[in-house]
Amino acid sequence: MPFLPFLLALLPQAVHPAQDAKSKDPEVRLGAAREMASSAAAFEKELLEFLGDEDWEVREVAAAALGSLGKSASKAAFDELLDTALEGPVWRLRRIAGESLAKLDGRAAYEKLVKRIKGDEAVPALEAIALLGSDVVGWADTSPLSKQLGEKVEPVVRRAAARALVRLDASSLRGLMKDADLALRAAAIEAAGETDFRGTSELLFASLADPGLADVLTRRCFRSLQGNARLRVAQEAQADLESLIAAGAKSKEPVLVERVARLVGLLVDGKDGSREITPEFAREQLAAILAGGEPAARAAAASSLGRVGGDEVVLLLEQAVAGDESARVRHVALVTLSALRAEREEAFRKLAAERLVGDDAARVRVAAAVELAVVGATDVVEPLSAALGDADWRVAVTAAVSLGITELVDGAPPLIALYSSEDWKRRGGAIAGLARLRAKQGVPTILAALEDDEPLVRRTALELLRSISGEDLVPERKAWQAWWTANEDRVRLSVPEEVKRRRAELEYVDDPARIFEGLDMVVLESRGDRIESVLAFLGLECRLTRSAQVIQDALHPDAVFVSNCTGEVLADELERIAWFVHAGGALLGSCWALEETIARALPGYVRRLPTRGQVLDDVPAYATDPASPWLAGAFPTGVRPIYHLEGAYLIEVLEPELVEVLVDSPECAAAWGDGNLAAWFRAGHGVVLDSVNHFDLQGLATAIGLKKPEDRMAYAVDHLGLSYADLRAQRGESFWKRLNTTAQRIKDLSVFRLVTNFVRAKRVGF
Numbered sequence: 221m222p223f224l225p226f227l228l229a230l231l232p233q234a235v236h237p238a239q240d241a242k243s244k245d246p247e248v249r250l251g252a253a254r255e256m257a258s259s260a261a262a263f264e265k266e267l268l269e270f271l272g273d274e275d276w277e278v279r280e281v282a283a284a285a286l287g288s289l290g291k292s293a294s295k296a297a298f299d300e301l302l303d304t305a306l307e308g309p310v311w312r313l314r315r316i317a318g319e320s321l322a323k324l325d326g327r328a329a330y331e332k333l334v335k336r337i338k339g340d341e342a343v344p345a346l347e348a349i350a351l352l353g354s355d356v357v358g359w360a361d362t363s364p365l366s367k368q369l370g371e372k373v374e375p376v377v378r379r380a381a382a383r384a385l386v387r388l389d390a391s392s393l394r395g396l397m398k399d400a401d402l403a404l405r406a407a408a409i410e411a412a413g414e415t416d417f418r419g420t421s422e423l424l425f426a427s428l429a430d431p432g433l434a435d436v437l438t439r440r441c442f443r444s445l446q447g448n449a450r451l452r453v454a455q456e457a458q459a460d461l462e463s464l465i466a467a468g469a470k471s472k473e474p475v476l477v478e479r480v481a482r483l484v485g486l487l488v489d490g491k492d493g494s495r496e497i498t499p500e501f502a503r504e505q506l507a508a509i510l511a512g513g514e515p516a517a518r519a520a521a522a523s524s525l526g527r528v529g530g531d532e533v534v535l536l537l538e539q540a541v542a543g544d545e546s547a548r549v550r551h552v553a554l555v556t557l558s559a560l561r562a563e564r565e566e567a568f569r570k571l572a573a574e575r576l577v578g579d580d581a582a583r584v585r586v587a588a589a590v591e592l593a594v595v596g597a598t599d600v601v602e603p604l605s606a607a608l609g610d611a612d613w614r615v616a617v618t619a620a621v622s623l624g625i626t627e628l629v630d631g632a633p634p635l636i637a638l639y640s641s642e643d644w645k646r647r648g649g650a651i652a653g654l655a656r657l658r659a660k661q662g663v664p665t666i667l668a669a670l671e672d673d674e675p676l677v678r679r680t681a682l683e684l685l686r687s688i689s690g691e692d693l694v695p696e697r698k699a700w701q702a703w704w705t706a707n708e709d710r711v712r713l714s715v716p717e718e719v720k721r722r723r724a725e726l727e728y729v730d731d732p733a734r735i736f737e738g739l740d741m742v743v744l745e746s747r748g749d750r751i752e753s754v755l756a757f758l759g760l761e762c763r764l765t766r767s768a769q770v771i772q773d774a775l776h777p778d779a780v781f782v783s784n785c786t787g788e789v790l791a792d793e794l795e796r797i798a799w800f801v802h803a804g805g806a807l808l809g810s811c812w813a814l815e816e817t818i819a820r821a822l823p824g825y826v827r828r829l830p831t832r833g834q835v836l837d838d839v840p841a842y843a844t845d846p847a848s849p850w851l852a853g854a855f856p857t858g859v860r861p862i863y864h865l866e867g868a869y870l871i872e873v874l875e876p877e878l879v880e881v882l883v884d885s886p887e888c889a890a891a892w893g894d895g896n897l898a899a900w901f902r903a904g905h906g907v908v909l910d911s912v913n914h915f916d917l918q919g920l921a922t923a924i925g926l927k928k929p930e931d932r933m934a935y936a937v938d939h940l941g942l943s944y945a946d947l948r949a950q951r952g953e954s955f956w957k958r959l960n961t962t963a964q965r966i967k968d969l970s971v972f973r974l975v976t977n978f979v980r981a982k983r984v985g986f
Contacts, residue, residue, distance in 0.1 A: 241266050246275040246948050253278045257285035264289065264297060271300045276937070277944035279304070280313050287320025298324050302332055305348040306341050309934045312858030318348035326355035334364050337381070342368070346380035350387045350411065357415075362389050375401060375890075383407040390417030397427060406440055406886030413444025416451040418460070420444070425464045428483070429476040435873065435881065435896055436889045439844055442483050449487070449496040461487065462501050469505045478517040481509050482876065485524025503528050507536055515546040522549055523877040526556035534560055541571055547581030552877045554584065558591050569594065573603035576619070582612040583824075586802070586904055589615060593622035593905070600626060605634040608646070617649035617802050618904045621777070624656025632659045639665050644674035645799050651677055652777050652803040655684040658713035663704060670697040676796055679774035680803075683740070687778075688713055723984050730853065732972075735980050736760045740779040744770070744817075748785030748867070749810045751915035754972050771796055777804035777905075780979055785914055787813030797821040802904030806982045808975055809910045814869045818910055825879050825901045826910065829870040831892045837865045838922065839888040841897055841970070844881050850900065850981075851882055854973040859941040861970040863888075863897055863913040864922040870912055871896040878902070882974070883911075898974060907986065909978050911971050919968025920959060929956035932966075940968045 240252035253270050256263035263285075270282035283304055286297045301324065304317035321329045330352055336345040346368070352360075365388070368381035382404045385392045396408040412420045424441045427433060433441075449457040465487075468480040488495055488502040506528065509521040522540055525533045537560070540553035554575060561568040569592060576588035589607055592600040600622070607619035620638060623631040635657065638650035651669045654662035669681035682695045685703075688711060693699045704711075729735055736755075741762040743752050755762050762782075765773040770793040775781055781800060783789075787809055789797070798821040801807050809818050815828040841863045843855040855861070863885065870892060873879045879901040888895035900909040919940055926932045933956065936942035955961040 237263070238266055241270070246273075246278065249273060249275060250278050250281065253281040253285070257281055257288070260285040260288050261292065264294060268296055268300055271304055275944070275948060276310055276313055277948075279308070280316055280944075283313065283317045283320050287316075287323040290323050291325065293324045298328065302329065305333075306336060306344045308344075309930060310858075310937045311860070312937075314344055314347070315351070315858070318351040321348065322352045322355070326352040327359060330356050330360050334360075337364060337368055337377075342377045343380045346377070346384045350380075350384040352388070357388055360388050362392070366392075369396075369399075369404075375403070379404045379407045383411045386411035387414060390415040390420060393417070393420060393423050397423060401890055402434060402437065403886040403890035406437055406889070409437065409440040409444050413440075413447030414451075415448060417448070418452065418456070420448040421457070421460050421464060424448075425468065428468070428479045429471070429473050431473075431475045434889045434894045436884045436886045436894060438479060439881070439884070440886075442486050445483065446486060446496055450494065458497060462497055465497070465501075465505055469509055474514040474517060477509055477513050478520045481506060481513070481517050481520035481524055485520075485527045488524070489527035499528050499530065503530070503533060503536075510536060510540060510549075515548055518544065518546065518549045519552045519875070519877050522553040522556055526559050529560060534564060538571060541575060547579075547584055548875065550575070550579065550581065550584045551587050552875075554587050554591065555878070565594075566599070569597060569600055573600065576603050576607050576615075582610075582615055585610060585612070585615045586618050589618040589622050590905060592619075593625040595625060595627050597626060598628060598630070601628055601630050605631070608634055608638045608649075613643060613645040613649075614798070614802050614904065616646050617652070617799060620646075620649035620653035621656060621803055621905050622653075624653035624658075627657060629657075629659050629661070631657055632662050636662060636665045639669070644672075644677060645795070647672060648674065648677045648680060648799060649803065651680045651684075655680060655777070658684075658688070660708070660713060663708075663713075667697055667701055667704065670695060670700060675772055675774035676776065676799065680776040683776050683778055726980050726984050729980070732758055732760060732976055735976055735983070739979065739983065740776070741782065741979075742773065742775060742779050743782045744784050744787065744789065744813075746784040746786050746788070746813075748812060749914040749916060751782050751784055751810070751972075751975075753916045754967070754969070757967060758972075767793070775800040775805060780806045780808065780982065782915075782975075783807065783809040783813035783817040785809075785811030785813055787811075787816035787818075789817060794821045801906035801908060804905035806906060806978060807908045808978065809908075810915050810971075811866075811868050811912055814871060814910050814912065818908055822903050822908060825874060825903070825908070826899060827872050827874060829872040829892075829894055829896070831870060835865050835868040835870060835892050837868075837888065837891055838862050839865065839885040839891075839895070839897075841883050841885050844884055848880075848882060850880075850974065850977050852973075852977055854970050854977070856941045856943075858938075859970075860939060861941075861968065862918075862923070862939045864918055865913055866917060868912045870894060871899050871910060873899060898971070900978070907978065907982065909975070911974065913971060915971055915975070918971065920963035920966060923959070923963075926959055929962075932956055932959065932962045936962075936966050940966060941970060942966060 237252040237255045240248050243249050256266055267282045267285050270278050273279050301317045301321045305314050305321055308314040308317055333345045333349050362385055365381050365385040369378050382396050386408045390412055393408055393412045397405055399405055424445050427441055449461060465480055468476050471477055484502050484506055487497045488499055506521040506525050510518050525537060537553045537557040541550055544550050572588040572591045576585050579585050592604055594600055604619045604623040608616050610616045635650045635653045639647050641647050654666055666681045669677050672678050685700050743762045743764050745764050745766040752762055767789045770789055775796055819827045841861045843851045879899050881896045881899045883898035885895035885897055898911040923935055926935055955965045
């Protein structure tokens with residue numbers, strides 16, 4: 221045999237993708253589908269066969285590829301995509317099929333779909349119609365959609381019909397905005413933001429004057445005003461918006477002025493570099509509101525000015541910090557100004573120092589103390605030291621931690637002196653500050669704190685000694701004194717490089733085992749919720765406590781405290797929790813913990829929303845800002861978590877400039893008055909997150925109507941975020957045969973992923 225042909229015979233031969241399409245291995249078929257997708261015209265027949273594949277990702281790739289054929293696709297492709305858009309097992313597959321259908325022939329698709337908007341196929345048919353695009357707008361007879369808005373039609377169908385109708389005829393928004401179903405109005409508003417209808421801005425803007433407008437609708441009006449403007453002729457949209465804003469800023473309705481101020485911040489800075497109004501116009505309107513609006517409107521204006529930027533804005537905010545009569549406005553202005561401080565750092569610190577020692581509101585003094593936590597800033601030592609004697613312990617504790625963050629040895633003497641206080645909160649602040657300062661002259665005080673009467677103080681001292689030593693000695697002063705005597709000359713109290721390296725790595729780590737490694741997670745055992753069960757399922761450890769034991773079990777600023785629903789604790793324990801947050805701890809709560817723990821320990825930010833009865837429901841949850849880093853991984857593309865509300869306490873936000881709602885639900889709002897499902901805020905050096913549902917009572921355990929294994933698989937993909945890859949690995953497992961065994965193996969971790977993001981941020985240093 222000639223040498224060259226012999227060598228060629230030994231080389232692996234390329235397999236034609238059509239051959240791989242017959243493989244029993246779904247990974248191989250997926251690879252074949254992807255290869256065929258790059259030359260879809262040559263493999264239309266094979267791609268059509270893939271639309272019936274057992275593996276849903278293979279079907280998804282095929283559906284998208286067939287869409288790329290456009291008008292050249294066969295009738296068979298059109299028919300198969302139509303069936304997939306209506307009957308596909310998971311939402312993301314149906315959506316991709318609907319988008320591809322629109323690319324093939326939107327008008328023909330409408331004629332077919334509109335005949336299927338009744339019965340079991342009504343919702344997927346209406347969802348597909350909403351995807352058909354500009355080719356159908358102004359052409360389609362939308363009267364069949366309007367008929368699906370009748371009072372006797374099921375709410376879920378009416379809502380889908382409203383979305384589809386607005387996408388094809390945006391003028392219908394006017395009538396739909398008056399509908400009694402709040403969730404339908406939300407769907408219509410969202411759809412309006414995906415159209416270029418000029419009348420949208422006026423209709424949405426008018427609704428902002430309604431004092432009873434739910435938070436979920438207010439947010440959607442804001443986003444749709446922005447989305448609509450981006451789809452229209454830029455100059456025309458800008459002129460319309462600026463005209464409406466200018467009139468709204470002068471309104472006699474305080475709630476409209478407040479909402480206008482919040483809207484301006486969004487329109488002048490879309491976080492992606494886009495602007496729907498000019499900075500000059502935004503500054504002019506916000507300055508007018510800041511000068512003459514009600515406190516809530518002025519606070520909103522101060523917050524939005526931070527998105528405008530510039531020297532004139534800095535001056536406006538400085539004036540508000542120094543002279544506004546409302547503590548709320550001064551607080552917000554100071555926090556906003558902090559983000560603009562880069563080029564005026566010394567001037568900002570001087571202003572914050574003046575507020576720290578001279579403001580008559582404790583909340584402003586606390587905020588000022590936080591802003592003065594600057595490493596190496598010698599000019600903050602004096603005002604922070606003076607604040608250690610503040611009449612309000614929250615100010616003193618926050619200032620003590622800030623003094624420690626400076627890492628200046630001049631901060632040690634005042635902190636050591638503070639430890640002589642008879643008030644445990646101030647002694648705890650002293651040790652928390654010394655723990656951040658890491659100065660050797662503070663170690664004798666830290667050692668003495670191991671014998672403090674207050675367990676919280678003892679634990680804070682112990683955690684520092686453990687971190688600098690790498691030892692886990694008994695929590696007694698004698699043992700640690702001996703260790704210090706033997707090691708004082710060689711021990712470095714600065715944060716070890718290994719710790720710094722791990723913190724940096726955590727920014728890019730998704731594995732909970734690494735994120736929670738070595739974390740002291742203290743969990744309040746309670747009657748309604750059990751995050752400890754979720755942690756155990758994931759192989760993570762926690763430290764359990766319960767009401768009447770929180771004091772003895774001792775919190776410390778490096779810990780995370782989780783208040784399970786029902787969250788009831790004693791008054792003395794609430795004071796420890798408030799101290800813990802101000803000193804730098806992270807507080808997480810579920811359901812009743814909103815009222816029983818969070819609102820009682822840290823009043824003024826959020827509270828329980830009054831409802832007409834006990835909130836018992838299952839509602840879809842939506843990310844208010846899908847790009848938020850706090851929501852990373854919690855809402856994968858195409859996944860809609862279902863929040864199981866079992867006597868839930870919904871969130872009423874008291875100060876939207878300081879509290880960010882992360883998750884909401886129009887369906888919840890339609891049934892119960894509003895739908896804020898998860899929110900967070902900062903207090904002192906710490907952070908607080910509340911979720912209205914339970915950490916563990918979620919997912920398949922509370923799902924109904926899932927009779928077949930495929931139904932459970934689809935639910936896991938659509939609502940629990942189970943990836944196609946994980947489904948492939950587990951599709952053949954026997955646990956899918958029963959709902960209870962499936963629930964034990966496939967967990968809803970959407971809320972836990974939210975928790976994980978906060979834990980990561982805390983350990984990295986926010």
